[in-house]
Amino acid sequence: MTEQARAASGAPVTDERPAAPDDGRAPSAGQVVFDGVHKWFGDAPAVHDFNLAIAKGEFVTLLGPSGSGKTTSLRILAGLESATAGEVYLAGRAVTDDVPEKRNIGLVFQNYALFPHMTVAQNIAFPLRMRRMKKADAQREIDRVLTMTQLTEFKDRYPRQLSGGQQQRVALARAFVFDPSVLLMDEPLGALDRNLRDHMRLELKNLQRRIGATVLYVTHDQDEALALSDRIGVMHRGVLQQTAPPDELYEEPVNSFVAKFLGQSICLPARRVEEDARHTVVDVEGMAGRILVDRANDVSADPSGEFMIRPERVRIGADKPDAAERNAVACTVVTHVYLGPQIEVHLRTADGAELQVVVPSEARADYTEGSSHWLSWGAGDCRFLAHVT
């Protein structure tokens, strides 16, 4: 069977396999569990010690730059790639050595992978045919997903007679039709234009919620990841850096790679010089004086790391704030960039650190080149992070 046909068919796991270890890393309640998975291509590591448990009905996204190991991890779960080490579990059973046809998984790829010589209805029927489902039962299931994906009126068309968005809906319908235990999607909206992408994103989320599907999704688009996911796992150089709900990932990144990859951030090299019960005191490159960081926001194992703050947490004013626990740094404006509702102000400290903040654009007259300002923020607004590049 070709990879395309395998991916499109899926088939239930029928044999008895050992249960997932109940060691905390691999909760038996997990619908999907990666337990210490490694993948090497020759002597090049692609995925390193990958651990992830996905609950039933959960939508988890792997987000990361090109080549970070997202697709390889997903293909290992699908059985299209073998793990060099580690185990993969589906519904509590090890499937690491099972061929793809033995895993009850639906797959959707960026290039749709529809069969060009089959109509919409025939494409959707394919996984049911592979399972030898009775004709009347199959027809009922096909009608159900045609309605669900609003494709009934297109059922007799061929893929070439459909728009990109319609083709992608067929691929989704084909992945849903056999009630897979898990759906894997690799950049499924990647080939669509921006408007259609935003629209399909909503459709996809609604569909997933309605049927309660467990989804592992791959993208390098952070907006897509934020909009769709219950949790996001950020990958970098084959390593899962952090897995958390979108707001937690944004507010509480564990290292400088995650902070920089998701949203805007001010990150500067820093050193921990002192700590007491409430604060860590850090020396930030380019900032005179010591900067206070809440102890809870000090997550670097090393004394050297990175100071991080989100630009919207920085207050900008004409005067130095006098609150003792407020960090304050004097800056001059280098330039500003008009962005419509906001301007991005580029500033330089007296010690040469460059940083950017955003302010409402109606205040732009205050930020002429060379003008002086005070930046300030609370110890709870900033973080001291492990340095990961």
Ligand SMILES: Nc1ncnc2c1ncn2[C@@H]1O[C@H](COP(=O)(O)OP(=O)(O)OP(=O)(O)O)[C@@H](O)[C@H]1O
């Ligand atoms: N079949 C293969 N043979 C050799 N190396 C491979 C193979 N597949 C992937 N790799 C390498 O493994 C690493 C991870 O690739 P992978 O496709 O998983 O990354 P990705 O994060 O999905 O990237 P992208 O977003 O570009 O798809 C890369 O360095 C890639 O070149």
